[in-house]
Amino acid sequence: MVVVSLIAFIxxxxxxxxxxxxxxxxxxxxxxxxxNEFSIxxxxxxxxxxxxxxxISLRWIPLGGYVSMVDGNESDLYIELNKExxxxxxxxxxxxxxxxxxxxADVKGIVKRVxxxxxxxxxxxxxxxxxxQTKTYPVLDNAKYVLDKSxxxxxxxxxxxxxxxxxxxxxxxxAAGAVMNFILGLIICIIASFSQGTANxxxxxxxxxxxxxxxxxxxxxxxxxxxxxxxxxGEIKINTWSDFSNIVSxxxxxxxxxxxxxxxxxxxxKTTDSxxxxxxxxxxxxxxxxxxxxxxxxxKNGVVVGEVDxxxxxxxxxxxxxxxxxxxxxxxxxxxxxxxxxxxxWTDILKAxxxxxxxxxxISTAIDNEKIKIxxxxxxxxxxxxxxxxxxxxxxxxxxxxxxxxxxxxxxARFIFGCSASIYREFGPCMxxxxxxxxxxxxxxxxxxxxxxxxxxxxxxxxxxxxxxxxGIYDMVNQYLMxxxxxxxxxxxxxxxxxxxxxxxxxxxxxxxxxxxxLYELLTGRKPxxxxxxxxxxxxYILLLILFIYVTYNDVLRLARK
Numbered sequence: 001m002v003v004v005s006l007i008a009f010i011x012x013x014x015x016x017x018x019x020x021x022x023x024x025x026x027x028x029x030x031x032x033x034x035x036n037e038f039s040i041x042x043x044x045x046x047x048x049x050x051x052x053x054x055x056i057s058l059r060w061i062p063l064g065g066y067v068s069m070v071d072g073n074e075s076d077l078y079i080e081l082n083k084e085x086x087x088x089x090x091x092x093x094x095x096x097x098x099x100x101x102x103x104x105a106d107v108k109g110i111v112k113r114v115x116x117x118x119x120x121x122x123x124x125x126x127x128x129x130x131x132x133q134t135k136t137y138p139v140l141d142n143a144k145y146v147l148d149k150s151x152x153x154x155x156x157x158x159x160x161x162x163x164x165x166x167x168x169x170x171x172x173x174x175a176a177g178a179v180m181n182f183i184l185g186l187i188i189c190i191i192a193s194f195s196q197g198t199a200n201x202x203x204x205x206x207x208x209x210x211x212x213x214x215x216x217x218x219x220x221x222x223x224x225x226x227x228x229x230x231x232x233x234g235e236i237k238i239n240t241w242s243d244f245s246n247i248v249s250x251x252x253x254x255x256x257x258x259x260x261x262x263x264x265x266x267x268x269x270k271t272t273d274s275x276x277x278x279x280x281x282x283x284x285x286x287x288x289x290x291x292x293x294x295x296x297x298x299x300k301n302g303v304v305v306g307e308v309d310x311x312x313x314x315x316x317x318x319x320x321x322x323x324x325x326x327x328x329x330x331x332x333x334x335x336x337x338x339x340x341x342x343x344x345x346w347t348d349i350l351k352a353x354x355x356x357x358x359x360x361x362x363i364s365t366a367i368d369n370e371k372i373k374i375x376x377x378x379x380x381x382x383x384x385x386x387x388x389x390x391x392x393x394x395x396x397x398x399x400x401x402x403x404x405x406x407x408x409x410x411x412x413a414r415f416i417f418g419c420s421a422s423i424y425r426e427f428g429p430c431m432x433x434x435x436x437x438x439x440x441x442x443x444x445x446x447x448x449x450x451x452x453x454x455x456x457x458x459x460x461x462x463x464x465x466x467x468x469x470x471x472g473i474y475d476m477v478n479q480y481l482m483x484x485x486x487x488x489x490x491x492x493x494x495x496x497x498x499x500x501x502x503x504x505x506x507x508x509x510x511x512x513x514x515x516x517x518x519l520y521e522l523l524t525g526r527k528p529x530x531x532x533x534x535x536x537x538x539x540x541y542i543l544l545l546i547l548f549i550y551v552t553y554n555d556v557l558r559l560a561r562k
């Protein structure tokens with residue numbers, strides 16, 4: 001499975017980067033801009049293929065890629081007035097401009113004048129001062145800049161440079177990478193939608209039932225039709241899947257209950273025994289899913305944790321027993337004192353984290369920002385013998401805010417019985433689902449970025465620790481592969497859309513940063529200082545690299561805790 005996941009990861013990242021850079025490359029060539037290199041990946045070269053004009057490169061670091069377009073101000077970047085420069089000559093004309101002062105050259109001197117843009121058919125020339133005398137050297141049209149022993153860049157007429165093009169052309173070239181990511185994401189959503197089909201919400205027939213969850217353990221199977229449910233307060237008729245979904249959500253809003261279901265199986269009407277759902281308290285990163293794998297042999301009071309959100313994995317782990325929970329709420333610009341609740345059932349955790357008037361303690365019924373501390377018994381198993389530690393308390397941590405959950409399309413808590421609606425495949429509904437998925441992913445990513453950069457009420461629920469590097473993405477690829485082809489494709493679509501949006505952020509070193517410089521020129525009528533732009537891009541590239549290392553470190557720690 002590791003090999004399959006690794007191949008899938010490389011393929012997914014490669015396709016997304018390839019499509020992104022292809023957007024830049026083909027719009028640049030269409031605009032008449034010469035491209036020196038088309039690179040997939042960053043850093044050291046794995047393999048290169050040279051064509052007539054463009055070098056195709058495959059590099060080791062999967063941080064992205066780039067298209068090296070000819071810059072109309074190359075001489076400003078590589079040649080400084082009143083600095084030493086070397087020239088290699090061919091029949092008295094310059095064939096190579098040696099920018100590395102440590103390299104040998106046919107002639108060396110101090111630069112006094114540079115004319116290499118060829119505007120209005122002006123001759124290409126460089127004036128050097130040698131031994132106190134200034135001499136003009138004509139430059140060949142196909143001359144090259146020699147940046148170091150391994151890097152040569154061909155001199156190109158200004159009319160073939162990025163800077164020579166109209167502003168709308170440059171904006172189009174810079175935005176084309178992200179646009180191609182969006183198009184790829186939409187195409188994948190369409191493929192996944194037709195592969196998966198759409199839920200038939202107007203029917204109460206079950207399309208699938210998980211044998212390891214509540215309904216599956218009761219003998220309910222795919223194709224059975226739900227007729228009614230009962231939460232202990234009377235039978236509720238079910239006519240459609242929408243009825244079932246809405247009624248379950250409404251009845252489990254604040255309390256963990258048992259439920260019975262009446263259903264039709266092979267023409268026979270049956271009723272299940274009372275059953276408990278899996279509860280996923282997404283807000284606090286807790287669930288009893290798979291808690292049956294951990295036996296509370298010591299008879300300790302509390303609830304057994306099935307799985308823990310990776311954000312909270314350094315506090316406690318699966319199999320631990322929660323005995324109490326403390327909650328502090330952020331109201332009116334400050335954190336209130338912690339309120340402690342003893343935990344005897346998942347209802348206690350629901351009430352503490354989702355908000356209610358509980359045991360006479362007035363907690364807001366619309367809690368958004370919370371800090372949580374969990375009292376727990378650490379489960380240890382050695383040679384089949386299970387023991388529990390003395391009571392321990394986690395460090396406080398910020399629960400996911402309602403803003404963050406909404407941005408991700410989540411409710412604060414979900415209750416899962418392990419069934420899904422029947423599906424059907426028709427052109428209209430499948431296309432509608434594809435566009436709805438695309439729109440949902442786009443808005444979720446934008447809202448998540450907003451919550452990351454501009455947290456509500458000054459309380460940050462997500463930060464750099466929640467970002468994923470290539471290590472985290474590989475882990476997600478591994479997980480989504482196990483959920484089926486359609487789910488995996490939807491994940492790839494979301495990843496492509498995410499990369500497109502991230503590249504449009506107005507940060508130097510990203511496409512969005514370069515767009516800002518072009519817009520500056522549009523608004524002021526002046527080109528930005530090229531050296532300033534280059535230095536700023538370099539600084540932010542280093543900062544992004546540091547962020548990448550930090551996020552990768554966190555991803556490795558998360559994987560190590562699994």
